[in-house]
């Protein structure tokens with residue numbers, strides 16, 4: 140899973156569905172909280188599960204930026220979180236390999252804030268990236284699944 144962005148209701152539904160299907164564990168690719176929904180409940184659900192997790196760019200902003208400099212989606216999530224939640228973010232790696240050959244990253248292996256499968260043109264238009272540009276980003280990552 141990735142980009143829960145504070146949607147605790149959807150996360151709860153997914154977790155219940157996973158439980159009913161006997162699916163576990165998941166991996167969590169970050170951007171857990173930022174948004175106007177329910178960051179604290181989302182944190183409680185995710186921390187209870189303790190899935191292999193990495194932090195995303197918005198999670199990083201929550202522990203690196205002063206709230207007065209945050210964008211609105213980060214600031215509202217920050218206002219809902221407790222120190223224990225911020226400490227949990229700080230404890231997470233930016234990337235990690237789990238289950239032997241599954242590489243986890245948010246964005247690309249080298250940047251948590253870059254698009255990988257899309258190319259953003261100067262005018263803001265988003266288009267699919269070429270296969271060559273996608274493959275270049277994977278160079279040096281020794282994993283069967285990224």
Ligand SMILES: [Fe+2]
Nearest residue numbers: 170195196197
């Ligand atoms: Fe992100």
